[in-house]
Amino acid sequence: MPSETRPDRGADLILTGGRVLTMDPGMPVVEALAVSDGLVSAVGRADDILEMAGSGTETIDIGGLTAVPGFNDTHAHMDREGLKSHRPSLEGATSVPDVLDRIAKLAAETPPGEWIVTMPVGAPPCYFGGPESLAEGRMPTRGELDAAAPDNPVCIAGVFGNWGAPPGYTALNSLALELNGIDRDTVPRVSGLEIERDEAGEPTGVIVEYNQRPFVEFDLLPAVPRFGLEERVDGICRSMRAYNAVGTTSVYEGHGLSAQTIAAYRDLWEKGELTVRVALTLSPAWRDVAEARTVMRDWLSHARGRGMGDPWLWITGVHIAYGGEGAVADLAREDLPNTGWSGFVEQAVTRNEFRDYCLAAAEHDLRVHTIVGDDLGDVVPALVEVGERYPVGERRWVVEHIGRARREDLETLKELGVLVTTIPAYFVWKGGGWYVDDPDFGDSVVAHRTMLDLGIPVAAGTDNIPYDPFFTLWVMTTRRERRDNRVLGPDQRISGLEALDLLTTRGAWLTFEEERKGRLTPGRYADIAVLSDDPTAIDPENLRDLRCRLTVAGGRVVHRDL
Ligand SMILES: [Zn+2]
Incomplete structure (x- = not known):
């Protein structure tokens, strides 16, 4: 029910006493914001917004702090975080x-x-x-x-390469x-x-x-206890608290999740316990293209097109890997439903198979997500070939984990209209040492500046390294690599505002929700993070020290440290 039909109760929630960055270029900064029925109902001057208060309103004075749209971590691997405290x-x-x-x-x-x-x-x-x-x-x-x-x-246990380093x-x-x-x-x-x-x-x-992702448990440790469904459900609960506490209100899991990991999310969704909006891509366990075709035809109708679900849980498309070792994929598949730390199923896909999988997926209107790392050049020809027959841009296919990439391949992505997600903490900070000896000193690695200038729809994720979006904001703006603290490809640094945009509003494209999510404007989800300082105004070197003091997801306070 719109709030104006019940003026006595007023808005459900009002945030005032600070700055609100709406990320709407038409009205970028306002004094206050009102929430009703899980949506932003009004933004503007504090006096005007406070007039919407009634008997049912919780008014929170944010004490001079800065409110921004909740973070949309578009490569989150959120299921992993909570598992860490299980051991x-x-x-x-x-x-x-x-x-x-x-x-x-x-x-x-x-x-x-x-x-x-x-x-x-x-x-x-x-x-x-x-x-x-x-x-x-x-x-x-x-x-x-x-x-x-x-x-x-x-x-x-040894480290898991994605949150550690082999x-x-x-x-x-x-x-x-x-x-x-x-x-x-x-x-x-x-x-x-x-x-x-x-x-x-x-x-x-x-x-x-x-190995980057450890296979020791699949190969040598059959007797070591695995994470089961119960641990995964509990792990996700712990993860959501952690992600909410840093202001994250949406995640996109384009790396794909196994059936068991999706089952864990589904369990929490059914109980209404999700406090982070999750969009999940399927991580398939098929052995070859023939089996994939059968599975796509007979089982994956729910993941076709834009996908299926509600604003809290959305299932969309498939992850098709490029590369991988056959022996590893076989061992990992034998161990299912266990997927270890990764939460997804290992695949081994040659260049030709990649094209065939993509064509099969396109035929069944399953949008494809592909992890490319430094291999974008290998993947692009297949995307072009599929793009000649199917509208991969309109269907919003996604290229993920982009590392070192040639400009011409990025230009092709732009022409195709393919979306890109990046994990700067992985390639620039943690792995930056791999690229400091490149002739261009890493200018082509996670080339945010180039991608933004080309007009590629790009969004960023934390990759759970760590899950803290402030660290990723810091990496995007400073591009410091871990080993020697050197600035990798300095021309690719982007501003605090651009970095914030990549971690808040732009992810909505991945779920076709750009009219519903991302900006703090009337009618959009009331997903809000109140930060200790203004990320668009402070020295980028200090971005990593930001803290989240209040998180609102769907109009509900899910984290409070005020
Ligand atoms: Zn990943």
Whole structure:
């Protein structure tokens, strides 16, 4: 019911006493905002807005702070965050004895025979350094872990490459090695895995993994407990609290999610417990193009076209990977419904298969999302070929994880009308060291300036590295890489306002919601983040220090620190 039909109750919520950045070029800054029925009902001068107050109004004085549209994290991997607190942390352990002390304490409270699986060594959220973060520069050995936990299988998990950085170091005690059938003769089936051995050829308990996404659990650790549906549901609840606390009110999961991960979201949606709007892309488990065609034809009608759902949960399109190792995809598929940390299904797709999958998807009106990294040039010809027969731009196909890209390929994306999402924290900050020796000093890596100038519809995501949008705003505006703090491709830096736009309004294109979401104007979702300072006015170097003091999602306060 529109608020004006019940003047006695007034608006549901009024924010006043600060600045509101509407992201509407027609009226970019206002003093106050009113919310009714989950939507922004009015914006303008404080005096005018306060006249809309009534008996049912909660009025919040935001104390001089700045309200912006809630963040739309367009590559969020939100399901992962909450899972991190499901496993005991080793945070603060700076030596092997520290680690062993923690393990001994966990053993004392764990019934004999039950697994102890911890988070990696190192400091969260990225756990960089692994064993180098311990005084001895090494992981505990099986013998040391045996002494700390003689009656429990122990696994200190290695890092997950997306929120950490390989190599990952897994440490197991003797019981854990035995339960997983690892002995002196064990040989990994996939590349990038190394079972450390002592002089006598016996496993030391340490497994080193060089792959970006760890496959150790799929290949070598069948007995280590997996995250199940219950953990995923609970993990998402924890994640939503964390994402809301930094002002995030929408996520787009274009990397695709497995059936189990989607089931976890669906469970919360059915109970009305989602406090972040989620748009989910399917991560398929088919083996080849023939099977894909059958699945697309018979099972994926709900993901066709724009997709299906409501403003809180939306299912849309499929993720088709490019690249990947066949042996890995096979092992990962055998382990389903488990998908480990990733939450999606590993695929292995050659260049020709990629084209065939895309054509099949286009035929069934399934919009495609593709992770390209530095391989945009390999993917573009297939998109062009599909684009000759189907309107991929109108259907809003999406290219994700864009890393180093040639200008001509970006121009082709513009011509096709394909959407782009970026993960600056991954390619510019965390991985920036890969590109500092490029002749253009990284100018072609996550080239926001070029993409904006070309008019490519581009939106940004955190990739859960960390999930904090302020960190990603800082990366987009400063382009500092992690290793040496150097500025990668300085001409690609964008302003605070442009960066904010990429993380708030532009994501609405991905869900065809640009008339409903993103800006704080009447009739749009009341998704709002109140920040400790104005991200468009402060020195970009300080963007990473911003905090979110109040978050409103669909008109409801979901985080408050005022
Ligand atoms: Zn991703």
